[in-house]
Amino acid sequence: MSEENHSAKFAFYYLLSLVALLFMAIGSGLILFQIINKNIIDLVSDTYYRGRYSGSALRFGLSSLIVATPIYYFLAIQIQKNLYKGTLKNDSGVRKWLSYFVLLVSSVVMIAWFVSIINSFLSGELTLKVILKFFSILLISGLIFGFYLYDLKRKEVLGVKDKLVKFYFIGTLLIVLIIFISGFVFVESPFQVRNRKFDQKLISKFSKINNNIRSYYLSNHRLPNTLEELRNYYPNLKENDFKNIKTGKKIEYKVLGKYNYELCSDFLTSNLNDSDSPNSFYLDGNWPHDKGYQCIKKNIEKHNLNELNINPKYSE
Numbered sequence: 001m002s003e004e005n006h007s008a009k010f011a012f013y014y015l016l017s018l019v020a021l022l023f024m025a026i027g028s029g030l031i032l033f034q035i036i037n038k039n040i041i042d043l044v045s046d047t048y049y050r051g052r053y054s055g056s057a058l059r060f061g062l063s064s065l066i067v068a069t070p071i072y073y074f075l076a077i078q079i080q081k082n083l084y085k086g087t088l089k090n091d092s093g094v095r096k097w098l099s100y101f102v103l104l105v106s107s108v109v110m111i112a113w114f115v116s117i118i119n120s121f122l123s124g125e126l127t128l129k130v131i132l133k134f135f136s137i138l139l140i141s142g143l144i145f146g147f148y149l150y151d152l153k154r155k156e157v158l159g160v161k162d163k164l165v166k167f168y169f170i171g172t173l174l175i176v177l178i179i180f181i182s183g184f185v186f187v188e189s190p191f192q193v194r195n196r197k198f199d200q201k202l203i204s205k206f207s208k209i210n211n212n213i214r215s216y217y218l219s220n221h222r223l224p225n226t227l228e229e230l231r232n233y234y235p236n237l238k239e240n241d242f243k244n245i246k247t248g249k250k251i252e253y254k255v256l257g258k259y260n261y262e263l264c265s266d267f268l269t270s271n272l273n274d275s276d277s278p279n280s281f282y283l284d285g286n287w288p289h290d291k292g293y294q295c296i297k298k299n300i301e302k303h304n305l306n307e308l309n310i311n312p313k314y315s316e
Contacts, residue, residue, distance in 0.1 A: 006082075011094055024069055027068065034058040035186060084161065147168050192269065195269050226253065252264035261297075262296060272288055
């Protein structure tokens with residue numbers, strides 16, 4: 001059967017391999033970036049999303065490699081087999097056009113990576129982190145461009161088993177496996193991630209209760225004696241707002257003084273050294289807790305007291 005009859009199939013091979021390759025490249029980059037962010041602490045830039053370790057980014061990278069790696073290598077091997085058999089011609093328009101298209105799209109992605117890295121450097125990110133990330137992307141882009149440019153320049157492919165191509169497939173697969181295993185060392189288990197989400201929901205409830213306690217104080221010039229009193233004052237609060245959804249136990253509220261109080265419940269994880277959740281960093285940062293039964297102290301802030309023209313001797 002002539003190549004023309006296979007052109008649609010080969011176009012499918014190249015385009016799908018491109019998608020898989022992009023997921024592999026992006027996934028590998030994300031894993032390497034998060035390993036760097038996890039092990040090199042930058043006290044200045046790590047308060048921003050770009051410079052902080054993100055468990056969700058690491059999990060996405062690992063998921064990308066799990067799905068995309070077998071797809072890419074399967075399709076790449078099929079393409080090489082058809083070149084060897086002559087079903088796909090060396091000077092085929094489909095091969096050349098789509099190979100260069102792979103290089104084009106990969107170039108756009110890599111340029112975006114490099115722009116992001118340089119922007120991080122100009123934004124004050126630690127130089128060592130920038131250098132390591134730069135060389136990580138340089139390695140990924142070098143492997144992609146090196147192979148496809150070499151493959152395009154090959155003059156003889158019919159019946160030729162190219163050892164360099166074989167070495168590339170084996171070598172890059174080993175690199176991907178090393179990156180994957182390295183990332184897997186740092187990623188939390190699904191069980192741990194689920195526990196963290198339970199704790200974040202509990203923190204959200206703490207925050208909601210705390211906001212209502214502040215509002216209550218502004219209206220009544222005193223703290224509520226119990227959460228039941230707070231709930232009766234604000235009908236929008238539901239019974240579930242005062243419960244730990246994991247344990248089913250009620251959140252405890254204790255008045256410590258005229259302006260001070262604490263909220264208590266059972267936590268499944270600790271967030272004292274947590275850098276995993278950029279989206280909830282501010283919220284979690286206001287509610288530091290260890291694992292187990294924890295009481296977090298709060299008070300009526302100075303600006304709230306000033307609204308009432310109250311000038312107490314303020315203490316934590």
